[in-house]
Amino acid sequence: MHNSERRHQNVRIKLATPRKSNAFLDVPQINLQHLQLDDQEDDDNIRLRTFSSSKQGVVNRGDSFRRRRSRSNSLAPVSPVRVVDEVQTQPSVPIDSYRVMMIGAPGVGKGALLSQFRSSECINAYDTRELSGEQNISIILNGEESELTFVNDSIGNKDEMLKADAFLVVFSVVDKATFSRADQLLNMLHDMDVSRSRPTILVANKIDLARSRAVSSQDGKCLACTHKIKFIEVSVAINHNVDELLAGILSQIRLKREFAAVQGTREPSSTVHWYKNRSVVRASMKARQMITWVFGKEDSKFKNCENLQVL
Numbered sequence: 001m002h003n004s005e006r007r008h009q010n011v012r013i014k015l016a017t018p019r020k021s022n023a024f025l026d027v028p029q030i031n032l033q034h035l036q037l038d039d040q041e042d043d044d045n046i047r048l049r050t051f052s053s054s055k056q057g058v059v060n061r062g063d064s065f066r067r068r069r070s071r072s073n074s075l076a077p078v079s080p081v082r083v084v085d086e087v088q089t090q091p092s093v094p095i096d097s098y099r100v101m102m103i104g105a106p107g108v109g110k111g112a113l114l115s116q117f118r119s120s121e122c123i124n125a126y127d128t129r130e131l132s133g134e135q136n137i138s139i140i141l142n143g144e145e146s147e148l149t150f151v152n153d154s155i156g157n158k159d160e161m162l163k164a165d166a167f168l169v170v171f172s173v174v175d176k177a178t179f180s181r182a183d184q185l186l187n188m189l190h191d192m193d194v195s196r197s198r199p200t201i202l203v204a205n206k207i208d209l210a211r212s213r214a215v216s217s218q219d220g221k222c223l224a225c226t227h228k229i230k231f232i233e234v235s236v237a238i239n240h241n242v243d244e245l246l247a248g249i250l251s252q253i254r255l256k257r258e259f260a261a262v263q264g265t266r267e268p269s270s271t272v273h274w275y276k277n278r279s280v281v282r283a284s285m286k287a288r289q290m291i292t293w294v295f296g297k298e299d300s301k302f303k304n305c306e307n308l309q310v311l
Contacts, residue, residue: 139246156185202224
């Protein structure tokens with residue numbers, strides 16, 4: 001082949017290769033190796049999600065693996081793929097385990113959210129499957145390990161709710177019907193007398209779809225403040241605020257239990273008034289929402305409901 005022919009061939013190959021454009025955001029790539037490692041976790045190894053948190057926020061310290069047979073609360077290395085063999089002579093320390101109910105209308109992304117909880121890596125963000133059964137996730141938060149057992153429930157099974165230590169009420173910001181369903185579920189928790197004694201977080205998903213948004217951030221905060229619960233906006237598609245939510249669930253459980261231990265009761269006494277006068281509180285929150293909109297200064301109650309590191 002002559003040199004001129006080789007040059008023409010090279011030009012054709014370069015032209016056939018599509019150029020990467022900066023005009024659009026890239027869809028996160030699926031890490032198949034990571035998915036295979038997740039399958040191995042069920043057999044021999046367990047993934048540890050590690051975080052440090054304070055009132056100022058959450059820091060992801062990375063993921064690691066260790067042998068399932070070992071359950072100490074010592075910090076594991078932060079390598080995302082390294083399997084750690086614990087020293088067999090090290091005494092076993094009990095690990096606190098909590099049940100978390102994920103409730104909300106079908107299609108709001110509960111299954112995708114749960115899948116993303118399992119790893120720091122951005123996984124198949126657009127997977128719409130609803131995972132069934134219980135999913136266990138081990139977390140080291142501020143040096144102390146706990147296990148969260150997530151139960152995905154679209155119906156709102158009351159028997160399962162009574163077993164839960166915390167609740168995630170999930171809706172989609174692009175579907176107002178799912179927001180109405182979240183309101184119904186919060187009323188159900190209210191009527192069952194469980195939402196004031198157990199951490200409850202209202203989760204607004206799919207905030208990356210800003211142009212299709214049907215539920216405002218203020219409406220979400222207003223509903224959360226009405227029930228005196230926490231509120232957070234996430235996007236599983238771009239892995240936004242997912243770590244903050246996962247660490248926040250455990251933080252809220254620990255804070256509630258610490259408060260109850262100090263008070264000698266499971267529920268704060270300050271909640272009695274608002275709990276008995278929910279309609280009055282809702283009207284008050286609407287008024288605060290209007291003031292926020294008019295003067296452009298966010299109310300302190302709205303700010304507090306978004307901080308999952310404080311009660």
